[in-house]
Amino acid sequence: MAEDPITAFPPQLSLDVPELTAVLDGRHAEIRTAVRTLLPSYASLLDDAERMSRGEYRERVLEVVQEMAGSGATGMGFPPEHGGGGDIGASVAAFSTLAYGDLSVLVKTGVQFGLFGGAILQLGTERHHGAYLADIVSGRLLGCFAMTETGHGSNVQALGTRATYDAETREFVIDTPTVDAGKDYIGNAAAHGRVAVVFAQLEVAGEGHGVHAFVVPLRAEDGTVLPGVRIEDDGPKMGLNGVDNGRIWFDGVRVPREALLNRFADVTEDGTYVSEIESQGRRFFTMLGTLVQGRVSVASAGVSAAKVALTIAIHYALRRRQFETGNGEDGEEQLLLDYGLHQRRLFPRLARTYALHFASEVLTEDLHDVFSGIRTDEESRRLLESRAAGTKALATWLATDVIQECREACGGAGYLSANRFAALKADTDIFTTFEGDNHVLLQLVGKSLLTDYASEFSDLDQLGMVRFVAGLAVETVLERTSVHKLLEQIRDVLPGGGSDEWHTDSGLLDPDYHLAMYRFREEHLIGGAARRLKRGVDSGANAGEVFSEVQEHLIRAARAHVERIVLEAFVGVVEKLPDGDNKFALNLMCDLHALSGIEADAAWFMEHGRLTTQRSKAITKEIGELCRRVRPIAGDLVDAFAVPTEMLRASALLGERTA
């Protein structure tokens, strides 16, 4: 059992902020520092954005993106032979640090280097790499990632755009058959994209082979839209108005046979379709799987946005006074951060931001290992995909929630554009939707859990999954999950191990207790979802109805799974730290995060016999106590995020802290 932190807790913590920043920055401190140094060079954009027209804003963002490209920060993930940095982990770290700055710059960077460049790199072969990558990395060739259509965003296997092979001319003919099959919300489409990676249903000699990706030119060098291509501006958006999103329709656009990004499938000159992956579904999901970096990047960006909001709100609360309480000098009003409620609003969110930071770091390392060939097994790849989907969902909801609470905690001043919340809120709002709708992503996670990441089931759709699970014994589903094995281990470790009372003896601040609770919840919810799916199918209902009824339960199981791996990531980091006040502080954050998570789901834990009403009340009390302990170090805890002062742009809120 871990040492009881209560008794060991020093009365007054003295944090080493640069050292804490180093812990947060981890392996990629160097690139993070480099990007932090670059950010102030376009800090004025944060002000200018609200004065400029949409057109001007877009041009200015393009300039900045191209400058960033020149610095090398945006090309870290590409092979050195094409001008890249050859370090995938560093590329995510750079992206996440860029997220402290203007978010249109961030998203245009993501579109250009992550989505467009990433698709060429991952789905293409040497002929495409040689032809495009150097120009993409340098920012000379702007491009689009044209997957989403007006009619299909989540169910991209059902895209409407068609690519028909014409064996005679050895060309693909790209067509948009209906208005709803038009590509939509495509970044770089409305103004700057010269080519697009277009996802379309491939048809060869009358036979359909599912969705494949093609390089399709959109504009001539002078910017003129090419014949057969029709582009429409998506118009003003809630945020991210520095990114030129648009719609694209194709009318018989011909591209050479070589335009097919042919890493996973090809069409021979004479019109024979060849692929090493037989199943259409699995082939498509294999392609999608190579694009997982986008989700990893958005997750990390969501965490960064939350950090900016917390930095502003906590420093504001350390400056702003309201109402006399008799605590201070006579007639002096009390600091907002000294109010219990204010602490309750901000500190658990701060703790959760720390948790998702470290979870996002683990995810980034997984990505790095899988895509740098350090881990080559199929299971690592599947785990990565599931982890990326789940972390992206939780991190982007975190951003929405934290930014909103921080804005409210800054009152009317938080509403002025001169402070950063307006842009932060508007720009990040779409994070919960792009790179996969969060609920759909958690559904994917749930499916992976129930099918144990087995690659042979990766091409199952919802209905296939329902039928597959219904065909297994629930015990089989459960025994195959990794959490089941973990839970077995923890049962032995905890006092009262094996009995149903394993939770009652352990200390509230014992990480083993937290983990046991999170793991129990996960296993129980997965088992329950499997049981309900099975029962539904057995009772003769159709798979669609069964899925609709169990969907919420399945997503809850998925969420519990992701919460568990997030907590494990945080606990793992804290354990490894050398003793000292920084470790105490992170331990405090970790406890606060873990207990807040149990408190938020206390009803479920009680319903399932894992929490007594007394203990539930004790947890709520303990959270209040932890908040009071965080109070003196709250400023240091946000300063450790090291958001450059120029990026806070909150002069009215923070006074002398900003330039």
Added chain:
Amino acid sequence: MAEDPITAFPPQLSLDVPELTAVLDGRHAEIRTAVRTLLPSYASLLDDAERMSRGEYRERVLEVVQEMAGSGATGMGFPPEHGGGGDIGASVAAFSTLAYGDLSVLVKTGVQFGLFGGAILQLGTERHHGAYLADIVSGRLLGCFAMTETGHGSNVQALGTRATYDAETREFVIDTPTVDAGKDYIGNAAAHGRVAVVFAQLEVAGEGHGVHAFVVPLRAEDGTVLPGVRIEDDGPKMGLNGVDNGRIWFDGVRVPREALLNRFADVTEDGTYVSEIESQGRRFFTMLGTLVQGRVSVASAGVSAAKVALTIAIHYALRRRQFETGNGEDGEEQLLLDYGLHQRRLFPRLARTYALHFASEVLTEDLHDVFSGIRTDEESRRLLESRAAGTKALATWLATDVIQECREACGGAGYLSANRFAALKADTDIFTTFEGDNHVLLQLVGKSLLTDYASEFSDLDQLGMVRFVAGLAVETVLERTSVHKLLEQIRDVLPGGGSDEWHTDSGLLDPDYHLAMYRFREEHLIGGAARRLKRGVDSGANAGEVFSEVQEHLIRAARAHVERIVLEAFVGVVEKLPDGDNKFALNLMCDLHALSGIEADAAWFMEHGRLTTQRSKAITKEIGELCRRVRPIAGDLVDAFAVPTEMLRASALLGERTA
């Protein structure tokens, strides 16, 4: 006991939508219909807003506000002798219907007629009414309500602006002593306001008398800012950019003695301060109390904004299909609204919007009765103030929550400005802050609960309240609360009355069960807060610390109180309806709202022995079942809000529904 709606529930409901609209519109159907007819005349503003410069937008909004004034819709609350409609309830109904349209128009309307006009009407006397009201009601004289300062938003008793009486010249001298004492976020200040009602610390012959209101000219007829007045534009805001918010500083601005709005206090020519209300605090809160209509109006506007979002999201989900599930025809994808999770996301929010609609209606009637002299007792006035504060908090948080969920439920399309979420989200964001920060408002409610609305304690600040409560026996606090008496009654009504088991026998859909649960929670939380305050003071801690520690508990008690009165309002309406499908539908909404509220706080109910784990699970299951019952009537339920089609502005989302 009420009839069990399960057995009585008809298999297929057929709603009479116009009749349901009539139920929602209530007594003020006429003015609501009139405003609904006016709204489309400026529907183009919704489109134009994102194309226009901030300056153009402001001018266009001014035009519309003046047109609305011409129609009589905005002056409903003023006395007929000054060009008003003489119907306070109708004025709130008109305002809430205006909230279906552009929200800059709404807020400028609120500033001009509610805040500025309201202050002249409520705080002034005949000399002010005669001089200003007709021009205010007609929209000829634009003005400001200059209360909030950069340094003080919530604690307005501590405002810094000074008004010193100069007996020699019989003038008040208005001064801003520090930068932070500048008036801030003041609507109509940056461009259109010619005069302002300025709240300032009155000093007469060296003696301070607390905050009073003065009519102070800001601009000459040609718009030139007058000498001694300095005005700064607040600049771009997250939303509401059609309203010209600004900052105002005064440097020795002289106004005649008659500029004091002297309903509650006056200064005689020779410089004697006179007031019928002795206590400075109570005098100030009496003044503030007359301005309660602003909170009532914002509450109703928040509900309206939620209705617009739900109308769009539910109709989108009735059109949008994604993923094949095998439920429909072969190859057909499933409607979003047929997914269990989608129902779970939208329907409890729809039910809560209904609940807050009716709660806001009851509040409006209370306002009408108190301000039309129908109820003249002091207690009615205190109850109104508390109800207004609490309903405003819940209704505006509802708006933030509902709009966010609806945006996410509409995916990427919800992010385009061409649909309404961008403006809805940005414009309503400040609703949780203006007219009182929601947490501070709930604190006021909590204070009222603990002091039983007793007028003799209305001038207590936080510390005074802590000391007052600490001086009472907890039983005394409890017995004085209205919920205590209610709970006594309900105990007798319910099966097992009097025992601790009163809740286990009753049906899940019995409104008496719901009400008993809500009342129990309220009483228990109030008692707990009182006990903790008492214990803290008894233990020797200073009142400020005690308050900080109990603050969250107190706010929770306040919230429970407001939740109870919201539910009572809803149950009250449903009970009175004639039998029929509409009644069934509203009953369904009411049950869904009540049970969702219990589910959201299930941990608390279990902790306090009022919910068994079995019953808690049963409630969750029942909510799923209710959602499935709502599914076929969901479209009708939002159509009953009768948001004019032109206001939905969601052509991309709703297709043929919009023009």
